[in-house]
Amino acid sequence: MKKTAILLALCMAALSGCGRVDSVDVDSDLQPFEIEKTTSESDDSDSAVVPSAAVTTVSGEIQAGVTTVKTGAVNLIKRTGVVTAAKRTAAPSRGTVRVPSRPNNTQRPVRTTSAATVTTAVVTSAIVVTEPPVTTIPDSENPAVVVRDDMTCRVGENSISVTYKGEPVQNIQISTDFMLDAYANGNTDSSVLLNINDYDFDGHYDLFVPQSSDNFNTYGKYLRFNPETNVFEEWSAINGISTAALTSAEDGTLTSTVKTNDTEYEEKTYKWQTVNEETGEKQLTLIRKKKQFLLDTAAPYDIYIDYYEYTNGTEEIVKREKHIYDENNQYVGVEEIPIEWTI
Numbered sequence: 001m002k003k004t005a006i007l008l009a010l011c012m013a014a015l016s017g018c019g020r021v022d023s024v025d026v027d028s029d030l031q032p033f034e035i036e037k038t039t040s041e042s043d044d045s046d047s048a049v050v051p052s053a054a055v056t057t058v059s060g061e062i063q064a065g066v067t068t069v070k071t072g073a074v075n076l077i078k079r080t081g082v083v084t085a086a087k088r089t090a091a092p093s094r095g096t097v098r099v100p101s102r103p104n105n106t107q108r109p110v111r112t113t114s115a116a117t118v119t120t121a122v123v124t125s126a127i128v129v130t131e132p133p134v135t136t137i138p139d140s141e142n143p144a145v146v147v148r149d150d151m152t153c154r155v156g157e158n159s160i161s162v163t164y165k166g167e168p169v170q171n172i173q174i175s176t177d178f179m180l181d182a183y184a185n186g187n188t189d190s191s192v193l194l195n196i197n198d199y200d201f202d203g204h205y206d207l208f209v210p211q212s213s214d215n216f217n218t219y220g221k222y223l224r225f226n227p228e229t230n231v232f233e234e235w236s237a238i239n240g241i242s243t244a245a246l247t248s249a250e251d252g253t254l255t256s257t258v259k260t261n262d263t264e265y266e267e268k269t270y271k272w273q274t275v276n277e278e279t280g281e282k283q284l285t286l287i288r289k290k291k292q293f294l295l296d297t298a299a300p301y302d303i304y305i306d307y308y309e310y311t312n313g314t315e316e317i318v319k320r321e322k323h324i325y326d327e328n329n330q331y332v333g334v335e336e337i338p339i340e341w342t343i
Contacts, residue, residue, distance in 0.1 A: 143188040144180070148196040151205055155179050155194055160209065162232070170231050172223065178211050191218040195244050200224065200272055200282065201252050207232060208244045216259035217243050238284055241270065253287070263303065264293045286310050301325040304337075 139145040144155040150165045155176050162169040182192040195208035204227055210220040219242045224235040245254040252271055259265040267290040272282040289308040296302065307319040320339055324332040 143183045143193060146194045146196055148205060151196060153194055153196060153207070160194065160207070172207075172232055174209055174221070174223075175211060176209075178213070179209075182210075191244070197247055199238065199245065199247060199254060201247075201249065202227070206235070210244070216261065219243060237282070240284065240286075241268075245270075254284070266291050289315075301327065301329070 139147055139152070146153045146155075151169075152163045154161045154163075157180070158173060158176055160172040160174060160176065162172065179192055179194065182188075191213070192210050194210070196205050197208065198204060199206045199208070199222060204225040206225055207223040208220050209223065210218050212219050222235040222238045222241070223232040224238075225231075226233050241254065241256045243256045243258060245256040247254055253269050254271075255267060255269045257265055257267045268286055269288045269290075270284045271287050273285045275281050275283045287310055289310070291306045291308070293304055293306075294302070295304050301324065303323040303325070305321045305323065306317055307321075308315050309318050310316070317339055320337045320341075322335045322337050324335060326332055
């Protein structure tokens with residue numbers, strides 16, 4: 001009976017060994033899968049100091065941590081029932097970001113953000129424009145100022161200011177670029193100057209304003225002073241003359257010259273004729289012409305001049321001359337040629 005009881009007890013004990021263990025009695029200060037390990041300053045490399053926060057996020061950038069502590073805890077990681085010790089790692093402290101590893105144990109590429117672009121203000125030195133020193137040029141030396149008797153005309157930017165005995169008369173709006181450019185280039189020849197003259201012999205000064213030029217002539221506009229309005233006006237009656245005319249008070253004529261080259265030219269003489277006695281309207285009429293030309297450019301020493309007169313608009317040649325020069329361009333004399341000769 002005793003043998004039977006002993007065998008029965010042994011079977012029950014065997015059966016009990018095959019059952020599940022509900023709990024493990026461990027120190028309550030230790031968490032599951034963590035053991036306490038005492039370390040010292042003489043520990044080997046496996047228990048050396050490691051960063052407490054290997055990766056931290058600062059202002060959107062991933063940066064390596066710089067704070068280190070010693071720890072005596074070694075994490076135990078349970079994988080598929082195998083317990084292994086993880087070396088040189090520490091449990092992340094609160095407030096840090098855990099960066100998991102890829103299954104193949106390669107580190108995930110760390111994504112970084114570019115630092116904010118900083119715009120630096122470019123400081124440039126201000127360019128200070130200083131006015132040129134003021135110089136007073138006497139009116140007698142300034143080509144832009146024309147004085148005749150008590151009238152003074154000053155050429156400005158697209159305007160001519162007129163004063164009489166120091167009192168302003170008119171500010172004429174007209175193109176002055178040609179004159180100002182000529183003065184700026186040092187040209188003060190009379191052909192580019194504003195002309196003050198009495199072109200209709202009425203006792204009041206008129207104006208000729210140069211506007212352009214070619215190699216031999218200066219062209220411009222005439223302005224007549226109207227004594228009824230006391231201002232200068234456009235002058236259509238004299239528009240047939242394109243260059244500055246010379247006046248002769250003795251016979252009341254105007255003469256203008258247009259050159260073709262250094263030798264050849266046409267000189268026309270005009271006179272005012274009254275066309276309306278009641279209104280006093282006058283018309284500028286061509287009365288004579290002088291034409292100088294070369295008969296043969298291969299013989300530059302033979303210069304011919306034809307003289308014309310006009311009656312009621314009809315042209316008539318009245319004389320022809322041949323002016324003779326020697327090979328040194330010295331004048332020898334003149335020979336009159338019969339008009340009936342064909343040249």
